[in-house]
Amino acid sequence: MRLTRYFLPVLKENPAEAHIVSHRLMLRAGLVQQQTAGIYAWLPLGFRVLKKIEAIVRDEQERAGSIEILMPTIQSADLWERSGRYQEYGKEMLRIQDRHERDLLYGPTNEEMVTSIFSSAARSYRDLPRNLFHIQWKFRDEVRPRFGVMRGREFLMKDGYSFDIDAESGRRSYRRMFVSYLRTFERMGLRAIPMAAQTGPIGGDLSHEFSILAETGESQIFCHRDLMEMSMPGDDIDYDSDLKPIVERWTKPYARADDEHDPAVFESEVAPNDRLEARGIEVGHVFFFGSKYSEPLEATVSTPEGRSVPLQSGSYGIGVSRLVGAIIEAYHDDAGIIWPESIAPFQVGLVNLGPDKPECVECCESLYAQLNNAGIETLFDDTSENPGVKLSRMELIGLPWQLRIGPRSLKKGVGEIQARRTGENTEVPVDNLVERINTLLGRVSA
């Protein structure tokens, strides 16, 4: 993409309303634009990031056996009256009426709807287990939206739902999601720690919040330091195998947010040097709730014995739009964002430092064509602005690799590759630049 034809409205100054770093950087780097409290428009660069995150989530969901669907944002109030949540949900739910004065709502979540969809077709244990997910905009009328997209009212969420014949089978479904979440966040460069959360009516250990550490986190978390180092399940993970050992390994060390924290247990279980106390941002939540919705909605299936039993379900959420903010909280410096390669809007920023020099223009055009041919996502700064403007803008938007071409280096027949993360600058002969970039991208993503 040529910058001269792109839409990248960067801000030189900090918008007054943004107080935390991710919000500031998202506005300054032209990722989003606020429309009203807690509601954002996604500009081209931010939208690319959102799509990258979505793709990783989708890939890991499918790998774990979940099936993608798409449910509407607008729902009828009927289903919610049957589950009892139409009253219960309160003011967080945006209620609407259509022209016939029928009650509708903008979905804050989809347990009722998905249960209805699934149970209308699933008749027996032979149709189980299944896991359906979708990635769709939600609306929760938060009392106090803040922190940019991290606590918006409208937000993009992956919500998945499992359906099983009995509780034991439900636990297996839960473990699949648990393990897939570890992998999902890892692929975005995040260390998300599963923390025991309130379990509601079912009890047991079947609710976990996945949080990443960040100074601006909304809750205080307490955990064993080992969790920061523990190895992740690899690409060869077999979701049909027994995942209990993995889940047990990850849930054994102490890890709780402030609402569940018990100082006495923490201090008895964790040695002083192993105690980690930090702020956390919740990016995912897995929850097994049994027949909480299937019973009121009369979603039943036949057992092998011919009895009729309610479906056993869990729900599994990932805050997709929140992750954009969360990742920036985890990866930035004074100059701007530092995108992990897996979700960077472009892999390479090609910068022409000598826009008035024919040899620089020619070289950049050639490189740009080569990079495109190699399938490397490139943002080409072909503007005629000053070098300082270009370089600081590139740093602000945080592309992992900068490829700088200027009269100074071109005289030596080289271009410069600068790593955004380390600031390391390498001179590479012009003819080898694309190959080198390819190697760098391969090395890091491997």
Added chain:
RNA sequence: CGGGACAUGGCGCAGCCUGGUAGCGCACCUGCUUUGGGAGCAGGGGGUCGCAGGUUCAAAUCCUGCUGUCCCGACCA
């Protein structure tokens, strides 16, 4: 939902206390110069001062109401 603040060109702000018809920096446009870290000179365009009412000869400025936004605390992907 309790407490607090703010609202003035695209962005960041001053002006308000003590009423006299709007200004600064950045951005933008034109020209010339400049080009390896947010350029220089000259010229130029753009604002019913959030909305509605009131006081006054006169309101960005004083008064009332409304709306919007942000911050702190209790709740949530």
